[in-house]
Amino acid sequence: MNVGIVGLGLIGGSMAIDLKARGFASRVIGVENEKVNAAAAMKIGLADEILPLEECVAAADILVLAVPVDAATRLLPRVLDMIAGTEKIVIDVCSVKQSMCQVAYGHKGRDRYVATHPMAGTEYSGPWAAMPGLFDSRACIFCDVEESSPKAVREIERLYDALNMRVTYMRSDAHDMHVAYVSHISHITSFALALTVLDKEKDEKHIFDLASGGFSSTVRLAKSSADMWVPILAMNRDNVLRVIDTYIEKMKEFRDAIDAYDSDKIRELIDEGNKIKRIIR
Amino acid sequence: MNVGIVGLGLIGGSMAIDLKARGFASRVIGVENEKVNAAAAMKIGLADEILPLEECVAAADILVLAVPVDAATRLLPRVLDMIAGTEKIVIDVCSVKQSMCQVAYGHKGRDRYVATHPMAGTEYSGPWAAMPGLFDSRACIFCDVEESSPKAVREIERLYDALNMRVTYMRSDAHDMHVAYVSHISHITSFALALTVLDKEKDEKHIFDLASGGFSSTVRLAKSSADMWVPILAMNRDNVLRVIDTYIEKMKEFRDAIDAYDSDKIRELIDEGNKIKRIIR
Numbered sequence: 031m032n033v034g035i036v037g038l039g040l041i042g043g044s045m046a047i048d049l050k051a052r053g054f055a056s057r058v059i060g061v062e063n064e065k066v067n068a069a070a071a072m073k074i075g076l077a078d079e080i081l082p083l084e085e086c087v088a089a090a091d092i093l094v095l096a097v098p099v100d101a102a103t104r105l106l107p108r109v110l111d112m113i114a115g116t117e118k119i120v121i122d123v124c125s126v127k128q129s130m131c132q133v134a135y136g137h138k139g140r141d142r143y144v145a146t147h148p149m150a151g152t153e154y155s156g157p158w159a160a161m162p163g164l165f166d167s168r169a170c171i172f173c174d175v176e177e178s179s180p181k182a183v184r185e186i187e188r189l190y191d192a193l194n195m196r197v198t199y200m201r202s203d204a205h206d207m208h209v210a211y212v213s214h215i216s217h218i219t220s221f222a223l224a225l226t227v228l229d230k231e232k233d234e235k236h237i238f239d240l241a242s243g244g245f246s247s248t249v250r251l252a253k254s255s256a257d258m259w260v261p262i263l264a265m266n267r268d269n270v271l272r273v274i275d276t277y278i279e280k281m282k283e284f285r286d287a288i289d290a291y292d293s294d295k296i297r298e299l300i301d302e303g304n305k306i307k308r309i310i311r
Numbered sequence: 312m313n314v315g316i317v318g319l320g321l322i323g324g325s326m327a328i329d330l331k332a333r334g335f336a337s338r339v340i341g342v343e344n345e346k347v348n349a350a351a352a353m354k355i356g357l358a359d360e361i362l363p364l365e366e367c368v369a370a371a372d373i374l375v376l377a378v379p380v381d382a383a384t385r386l387l388p389r390v391l392d393m394i395a396g397t398e399k400i401v402i403d404v405c406s407v408k409q410s411m412c413q414v415a416y417g418h419k420g421r422d423r424y425v426a427t428h429p430m431a432g433t434e435y436s437g438p439w440a441a442m443p444g445l446f447d448s449r450a451c452i453f454c455d456v457e458e459s460s461p462k463a464v465r466e467i468e469r470l471y472d473a474l475n476m477r478v479t480y481m482r483s484d485a486h487d488m489h490v491a492y493v494s495h496i497s498h499i500t501s502f503a504l505a506l507t508v509l510d511k512e513k514d515e516k517h518i519f520d521l522a523s524g525g526f527s528s529t530v531r532l533a534k535s536s537a538d539m540w541v542p543i544l545a546m547n548r549d550n551v552l553r554v555i556d557t558y559i560e561k562m563k564e565f566r567d568a569i570d571a572y573d574s575d576k577i578r579e580l581i582d583e584g585n586k587i588k589r590i591i592r
Contacts, residue, residue: 149521169520198520211511212521216529219500222561224584230492230557237590239450239479240430240493246591247528248497253588256581263569263577274566276511278559280503285555288544296544300537303505307534309518310527 033189034090036061036083036105038071040151041123042096043160045193046076051162054192061086062157071157087112092119092189099124100261103133106143114139119182121146121189125209126265127173127202134177141179144186145202147171148195149213153253163194170195173202210269215277217251217259218270224252314470315371317342317364317386319352321432322404323377324441326474327357332443335473342367343438352438368393373400373470380405381542384414387424395420400463402427402470406490407546408454408483415458425467426454426483429476430494434534444475451476454483491550496558498532498540499551505533 033055035042042060049055060077062068068080083105087093093109095102102122109120114137121144122130134143150168152159170190175183190197200208227249231237263270280299287295314336316323323341330336341358343349349361364386368374374390376383383403390401395418402425403411415424431449433440451471456464471478481489508530512518544551561580568576 151525153525171520196520208512208517208521211508212518212526215507216504216526218562218565219504220529221581221584222558222565223497223500224587225561225564225580226496226554226558227492228583228586229561230554231489236489237493239477240452240489241591244432244434244532245493245497247531248501249587249591250528251525252584254581254585256578256585259581260574260577264572264574267569267572270569271566273507273511274562274569277503277507278562278566280506280510281499281555281559281562283506284499284503285552285559288548288551288555291545291548293541293545296541297537299506300502300535300540302509303502303533304535304537305509306505306530310522310530 031055031092032057032059032090034059034061034086034093035077036086036093036095037097037101038062038067038076038157038160039096040155040159040164041148042094043071043074043076043157044162044164045094045096045123047160047162048165048193049189052192054189059086059089067157074157074160076157076160083108084112087118090118092121092185095120095122095124098258098261099126099129099265103129103265106130106133107137110134110137110139110143113142116142118142119144119185121186123148124262125213126262127171127205129265131174131177131202140177142182144175144178144182145173146186146190147173147205147209148190148193150195153250155255155258165190165193165195168195170197171205172197172199173205175199206266207269210266210273214262214266214270215273217254218263218274219277220249220251220254223249312336312373313338313340313371315340315342315367315374316358317367317374317376318378318382319343319348319357319438319441320377321436321440321445322429323375324352324355324357324438325431325443325445326375326377326404328441328443329446329474330470333473335470338370340367340370348438355438355441357438357441364389365393368399371399373402373466376401376403376405379539379542380407380410380546384410384546387411387414388418391415391418391420391424394423397423399423400425400466402467404429405543406494407543408452408486410546412455412458412483421458422460423463425456425459425463427467427471428452428454428486428490429471429474431476434531436536436539446471446474446476449476451478452486453478453480454486456480487547488550491547491554495543495547495551496554498535499544499555500558501530501532501535504530
């Protein structure tokens, strides 16, 4: 099986490592427009070769679009034009799915596309961030599978099985709403926390001294790259705005309770928040 | 050296373990009003014995107040009444320091008190949460040391040296401002995140499936106990309100940029937030 991976960053590169090491891919062909990244990917050994997109599509059985979601929405129709009517399959790994499915909607090659979102990552990016085992035992969401060829879906299930992921199925609109609520908002709260602390604490030494483990883990996601996150937030705008508004309301409830020295209300809010224990280890 | 520890929870219990194991304390005497916790602490072996407060003060050379800050402000004057004029020392480990120093202000035993804040912890609490090595290589802040006996300060530096902590010095009012900016706000943002997600996602299965590592680490602090955090937020009210207000402003900047599809502004905010990388590993 030849696997083509467009974008050998954290996600694409980590897929390349495990798909090759675990025998799913006999050959990994990378497409990487950034010269520095391409050189790094070859040096690290993420791909067997780097080719231009057209040659990669010609050589690959499965093509993985592992680029930011704005680039992926532009690439997908081009790739579908090339593979419509063949047995080749294209997947993407973006964390916004409705715009991906919309751009493929009605395309004569739509059945060759499987929309997937492997829920794994770190706050780092680029080929240097790629690592083995990144996907192990995490969830992968497949969206709108009824529009894909059943055989293609089974093949991609086999791919994620090699990555050791639990596959679940969802409509793309429901997916985008749920990831806004759980994943996208976590990133925004971290960015806002970093901005607040950097704004309030002009003296970095204090941040360093006072940053207990709590702060580090809460602010960790604020290291995430703009290249990935600007298009996610823009393309999942409506869901993201809705959850930010709820978040600001909750923050104001806290503010008002503290302002009023209302210990009962502060306790009620903390006790309610503690319920997350039941769900998250 | 006999060390008395009032409150054998996460912090007091973890101190008990290392002070004994590393030879600083020959005997650890606990004070623990909650019967269940007292029984657990003895079973786990956190203390050599559990005694009433008065007997513990009589037997101890150093007394550690490791209870929530509201209880600590009530206990400190009582303990100072008992040890004024002796060579005994009392310290507290609370994350709010100005109210502690204020309650001791002008007391005839003020010089026997050293105000300290070991910046370490986890989101768990109670004797079961105590662990060896909790304090290793973290920062400990001493406040208003000029009001303490220099000999007592040196003795307590020795204690934190046994716990492997870096000691820094700060005024209690500056301390409370800085911890609000770095530590307290992290907890509030986590609580608000948990409340938002629990409110928006009625189906817990979705939270579980979609919670990638990012969400878990950002929401981790929302498991922290109300017993500890209600008094901290109330007693550091003014600083906490100020930082919440800045935080809400930053969040609104994000919201407005996303609302306007203003990619340049979103990128600018993320790039700025990324600067936290320089400070936090």
